[in-house]
Amino acid sequence: MTENTTLKIGIAGLGTVGASVVKIIQEEQEMLAARAGRAIKIAAVSARDKSRDRGIDLSGIAWADNAETMAENPDIDVVVELVGGSEGTAKNLVMQALQNGKDVVTANKALLAHHGAEFFALAKKNGRALAFEAAVAGGIPIIKALREGLAANHISAVYGILNGTCNYILTEMWRNGLDFETALQQAQEEGYAEVDPSFDIDGVDAAHKLTILSALAFTGRPDFAHVETEGLRNVSAVDIDYAAELGYRIKLLGIARLTPDGVVQTVAPCMVPEESNLAAVEGATNAVFIEGDRVGPTLYVGAGAGGNATASAVIADLVDIARGNVPPSGAFVETEKTVPFDSREGRFYLRLTVEDRIGVMADVTAVLRDHKVSMKSILQYGQGGAKSVPLIMITHKAKEAAVRDALAALAALDAVQEKPCVLRVEIPGGTEEI
Numbered sequence: 001m002t003e004n005t006t007l008k009i010g011i012a013g014l015g016t017v018g019a020s021v022v023k024i025i026q027e028e029q030e031m032l033a034a035r036a037g038r039a040i041k042i043a044a045v046s047a048r049d050k051s052r053d054r055g056i057d058l059s060g061i062a063w064a065d066n067a068e069t070m071a072e073n074p075d076i077d078v079v080v081e082l083v084g085g086s087e088g089t090a091k092n093l094v095m096q097a098l099q100n101g102k103d104v105v106t107a108n109k110a111l112l113a114h115h116g117a118e119f120f121a122l123a124k125k126n127g128r129a130l131a132f133e134a135a136v137a138g139g140i141p142i143i144k145a146l147r148e149g150l151a152a153n154h155i156s157a158v159y160g161i162l163n164g165t166c167n168y169i170l171t172e173m174w175r176n177g178l179d180f181e182t183a184l185q186q187a188q189e190e191g192y193a194e195v196d197p198s199f200d201i202d203g204v205d206a207a208h209k210l211t212i213l214s215a216l217a218f219t220g221r222p223d224f225a226h227v228e229t230e231g232l233r234n235v236s237a238v239d240i241d242y243a244a245e246l247g248y249r250i251k252l253l254g255i256a257r258l259t260p261d262g263v264v265q266t267v268a269p270c271m272v273p274e275e276s277n278l279a280a281v282e283g284a285t286n287a288v289f290i291e292g293d294r295v296g297p298t299l300y301v302g303a304g305a306g307g308n309a310t311a312s313a314v315i316a317d318l319v320d321i322a323r324g325n326v327p328p329s330g331a332f333v334e335t336e337k338t339v340p341f342d343s344r345e346g347r348f349y350l351r352l353t354v355e356d357r358i359g360v361m362a363d364v365t366a367v368l369r370d371h372k373v374s375m376k377s378i379l380q381y382g383q384g385g386a387k388s389v390p391l392i393m394i395t396h397k398a399k400e401a402a403v404r405d406a407l408a409a410l411a412a413l414d415a416v417q418e419k420p421c422v423l424r425v426e427i428p429g430g431t432e433e434i
C-alpha cells in the first residue's frame, strides 16, 4: 500500500467521540485498511487545550492550534468534525472544508438540523462527501439503513426513541417510581445527563435527529423550524402510573409521518402499548422504526451515544469514503412538504382533575361528543370523600386539532379543577389497533 493511496484525515475535536475515533483507528489499523482497501491515517488533530491528557497517543500527529486551518491543509483529504454546536468553529470548518474540495464526516446533528440544506448543496456542487452516520442514533447505522438499505421503498413513517437521556429518565421514573426531578438528578449523577440538561429534556436533541431522518425519508432538506417539540418537563409520576394501569409506557418519541396533507414532524412524550417493541427499550438505548411500503415495518435498536458507539459510526463513514462508496448528497429525495401537526390523527390519553359529584361525567362526555372525540377506555376514581378526583380517558382515533379544541372546552368547565393533561398514544410497528 503506497503513501498516496492512504486516506489522510484531520480530526477536529478530541472529546468523548474524537478521542475514541483516534483510539480505534490506531488500534485497528490493519483491520480497517483491509476493510477499506487502503490505509486510513490521522494526519492532524485539533482541540482547545493541547496540554490535556486524553488517554490517547498523539505523537507523530500534527496539532492544529486553529481547527479551521484543517480546511486548507493539503495533507488532509477528509475533515472529521467532532467539535459540536451549530455555529462557530464547527460551521466554519465544515463550510470551508467543502469549499476547498475536502470530504467531511461529522457527528453534529445540531449543525445539520440548522444548516444541512446549505451544506448538502455545497457538497453536491463540489462533488464532495458530507457523511453523517454518527449524527443520528449514535452507533446504530440508521442513515445507511434508510438511504441505502431501504432504497426500494416509499417510506410512510420514521419514528422512535432518539434521546438516551430522556429514555433513561423515563425508565427510572417507571421502574422505581421516581418523580421527574429526582430521576433527572440521578441521570446527572450517573453521567447520562449534562449539567445543563435542557437540550435533552426539552426534546431539542431528538428534534435535531428527527429533522435529519425526515429529510432523508421525506422532505429532502432538514426542516428544523417545522418540528413541533415538547420535552419531558410535564411528564408526571402519576401519568406514568396511570399509563401502566392502562397497559402503556411513556416514551419520548420523535415521529415523522406522511399524512394525506404532507409530513408531520414532532417530538413529544407518547404512550406506547406495554407489549410493543418500543416499550421494551429501556435505559439510554435508542430505537428507530422505519416503515416502508415494500419491506413493512423495520426496527433498529442499539447504543445511541457514547464514545465507542459514536466513533463506530464515524469510522464507518471513513471506510465508505476510503472505498469511494459515497452516496451523493442528491440521495436526499425532494418530494413532501411539512405540514402543521394539526393534520395528525391518532389516539390520546387525557387526564382531568374533576369535582367528585354527580353529572360531571355527563358534562365531560358531552364536550368530547361535541368535538367528535370518542372514548376507548375510561378510569374513574372516587377517593373516599375527596373533593377532586382524577378522570383518565383513552380516546379512539381523533384529529389533533379536535382534541386541542376539546381540551380548551374541558378546561373551561366549572367541574374541571386543573389544566388537563394530554399525551399522544402511538401504536408502533404499523398496526393501528392492538
Ligand SMILES: NC(=O)c1ccc[n+]([C@@H]2O[C@H](COP(=O)([O-])OP(=O)(O)OC[C@H]3O[C@@H](n4cnc5c(N)ncnc54)[C@H](OP(=O)(O)O)[C@@H]3O)[C@@H](O)[C@H]2O)c1
Residues within 6 Å of the ligand: 012, 013, 014, 015, 016, 017, 018, 046, 047, 048, 049, 050, 052, 066, 067, 081, 082, 083, 084, 085, 089, 107, 108, 109, 110, 134, 135, 138, 304, 305, 306, 307, 310
Ligand atoms: N458524546 C456522544 O455520545 C455523541 C453521540 C452522537 C453524536 N455526538 C456529537 O459528536 C460531537 C462531539 O461530541 P462530544 O461528546 O465528543 O463532545 P465533547 O466531549 O464536548 O468534545 C468536544 C471537543 O471539541 C473540542 N473543541 C471545542 N471547541 C473547539 C474549537 N473551537 N476548536 C477545536 N476544538 C474545539 C474540545 O476541546 P477540549 O477537549 O480541549 O476542550 C473537545 O475535545 C457533537 O456534535 C455531538 O453532538 C456525540
